[in-house]
Amino acid sequence: MTSDDDDLPSPPATRDLPALTETPIGTVACPGDDPSEFEFIAPGDQGLRTGEFVAYNATVGGEQEAILARVTNTAQERGLPGEFLANPDVDPAEVAGALGVPTEDTELSRFTARTIGYFDEQISTFTNPRIQPQPGTRLLLAADTYLEAVLPSADWDSESGTGHLGWLLNRPHGAANIHIPIDTFAATHLAILASTGSGKSYTASVLIEEMMRPASRAAMLIFDPHGEYDTLRKMRRDKHSHVFEGDDGYRPEIEIITPDEITIPIPDLTYSDLLALLDGPSDRMRYVLNEAWRDLTDESNHITPQDIINKCEAVEGERSGTVDALAWRLNKSLNRDLFVPAARDDLTDLVAPGQVTVLKLNRLSQSDQQMLAAALLRKLYEAREAATRGEDDAIDHPVFSLFEEGHRFAPDGDARSLGILRRILSEGRKFGFGVGIISQRPSKIDPDVLSQCGTQIIMQIQNPNDQQAIRTSVESAGEDVLDELPGLTPGQAVVAGDAMNTPVLLNVRARHTEHGADSPEATKEWKTAYDRGENEPTGVTDAYDRSDDVDETPL
Numbered sequence: 001m002t003s004d005d006d007d008l009p010s011p012p013a014t015r016d017l018p019a020l021t022e023t024p025i026g027t028v029a030c031p032g033d034d035p036s037e038f039e040f041i042a043p044g045d046q047g048l049r050t051g052e053f054v055a056y057n058a059t060v061g062g063e064q065e066a067i068l069a070r071v072t073n074t075a076q077e078r079g080l081p082g083e084f085l086a087n088p089d090v091d092p093a094e095v096a097g098a099l100g101v102p103t104e105d106t107e108l109s110r111f112t113a114r115t116i117g118y119f120d121e122q123i124s125t126f127t128n129p130r131i132q133p134q135p136g137t138r139l140l141l142a143a144d145t146y147l148e149a150v151l152p153s154a155d156w157d158s159e160s161g162t163g164h165l166g167w168l169l170n171r172p173h174g175a176a177n178i179h180i181p182i183d184t185f186a187a188t189h190l191a192i193l194a195s196t197g198s199g200k201s202y203t204a205s206v207l208i209e210e211m212m213r214p215a216s217r218a219a220m221l222i223f224d225p226h227g228e229y230d231t232l233r234k235m236r237r238d239k240h241s242h243v244f245e246g247d248d249g250y251r252p253e254i255e256i257i258t259p260d261e262i263t264i265p266i267p268d269l270t271y272s273d274l275l276a277l278l279d280g281p282s283d284r285m286r287y288v289l290n291e292a293w294r295d296l297t298d299e300s301n302h303i304t305p306q307d308i309i310n311k312c313e314a315v316e317g318e319r320s321g322t323v324d325a326l327a328w329r330l331n332k333s334l335n336r337d338l339f340v341p342a343a344r345d346d347l348t349d350l351v352a353p354g355q356v357t358v359l360k361l362n363r364l365s366q367s368d369q370q371m372l373a374a375a376l377l378r379k380l381y382e383a384r385e386a387a388t389r390g391e392d393d394a395i396d397h398p399v400f401s402l403f404e405e406g407h408r409f410a411p412d413g414d415a416r417s418l419g420i421l422r423r424i425l426s427e428g429r430k431f432g433f434g435v436g437i438i439s440q441r442p443s444k445i446d447p448d449v450l451s452q453c454g455t456q457i458i459m460q461i462q463n464p465n466d467q468q469a470i471r472t473s474v475e476s477a478g479e480d481v482l483d484e485l486p487g488l489t490p491g492q493a494v495v496a497g498d499a500m501n502t503p504v505l506l507n508v509r510a511r512h513t514e515h516g517a518d519s520p521e522a523t524k525e526w527k528t529a530y531d532r533g534e535n536e537p538t539g540v541t542d543a544y545d546r547s548d549d550v551d552e553t554p555l
Helices: 082-086 092-098 144-150 182-188 200-211 230-235 271-277 283-299 305-316 321-334 366-389 418-431 447-451 464-473 522-535
Strands: 020-031 037-043 053-060 063-078 108-120 125-127 138-142 162-168 177-181 190-193 219-224 253-257 355-360 399-403 433-439 455-458 492-497 504-508
Touching: 020 053, 037 063, 053 108, 144 177, 162 200, 177 182, 182 200, 182 433, 182 455, 190 200, 200 219, 200 230, 200 399, 200 433, 200 504, 219 366, 230 253, 230 355, 271 283, 271 366, 283 305, 283 321, 305 321, 366 399, 366 418, 366 433, 418 433, 418 447, 447 464
Parallel strands: 190 433, 190 455, 219 355, 219 399, 253 355, 399 433
Antiparallel strands: 020 037, 020 138, 037 108, 053 063, 053 138, 063 108, 108 125, 162 177, 162 504, 455 492, 492 504
């Protein structure tokens, strides 16, 4: 599904907006169990659901403030007696009428709400007044435009780019649009977590589209293990391409690097990378290789497997069994098309402003994917460090790298790419190096990596282990919001963390480009394949056919 051409809402321009609507919602009944909670009573037919925002006026420090609160629980307060409802053969309305009990306007609900606070312009976020609303306080529905302005942690006065992610889940389509600040999650990292089929790659593509629009022109590198992001090409050529065009002629560049084009320069490897490639090297082999590798990397940026073997011979001697064993292992590991002798000197072909580069890794093994990520991330990180120090201006702009199936690159365990990812996630902010982790298995991701992702977009998660991993690592999303995860449907998400002033539930907007990871229609494809097989005989003969035309081709 793609969006309509004119579905391009503008971000808010100010926060100086009325906070409350004229719609009364209910009346505060009593304090809740938690110091930040209160309970209120409201008619049950208003359609209030958990996650909705209500507000009330209160005096704080002598000033009148609009206090925002989020509905966290609902329960029936009063309705038809249970006895009426227990017998399915009895119409409760008829019984209620016979007894003279009114059935209209009598359904009441008791809601629990958690106080978020009033928006403090001085600190650009919410302040909880820690004053419980008095029983009898009138509650109103919070205004759409006010929520659009105060929920994201964005500076609307600046020219920083924002991304239109969707609209509030409990409001009508497009009524309260949510734009999140791209600078924030690009600097403090991002996690998109969801069960398979819940829309995580779709949501990631929505963000990519927003980051490639004229207001942002990101420099993005995508590690794509399944080849799902080819359709980003259509940012330049389908009927929605004008969405991505700037008044100055800007159009995003989309580079798709196929598996056949992906290489790992041998000089970009480290000694520990080499060891990881070799099959069970002995202590002596490790020593010889370490000596040889140190000399080689000091001498040249062009290294072949034979160069390493020759240097090992220089260290150990030509007739050494150690060198012979190393040579066998080096040739087995490095004499493949994936590895090339020349160091990568120029990274600008991979990361440039206004360009998204997709590395299609679908024909590489997981260990090769991790090795590629380790070598490339180190190179990019060193370039950003040098640029920040003013030593090299080759990559003189921030970089954002997105990892589909992030648990492959940052598993809870060991992987070649884990160390450099941890370093970028902990230190990359000051060097303008952002990371996005997409995963269907949060419990399989290194906890340090997950906890360093400052902004989280979390969709339906059913697995208890994954839910617990999110509760442990994602501090910004409260329990009441995380309780919503199992009940979300595809396309619905919780957004929390640095990019938001408070967690919100939203519907993700439709993509401008086509989605590249739809599930196959299995029954349709089975039938097509069956019909094809029936119409195109393969030569295989019925096993019980006694004729002389038996196909004896070995299987």
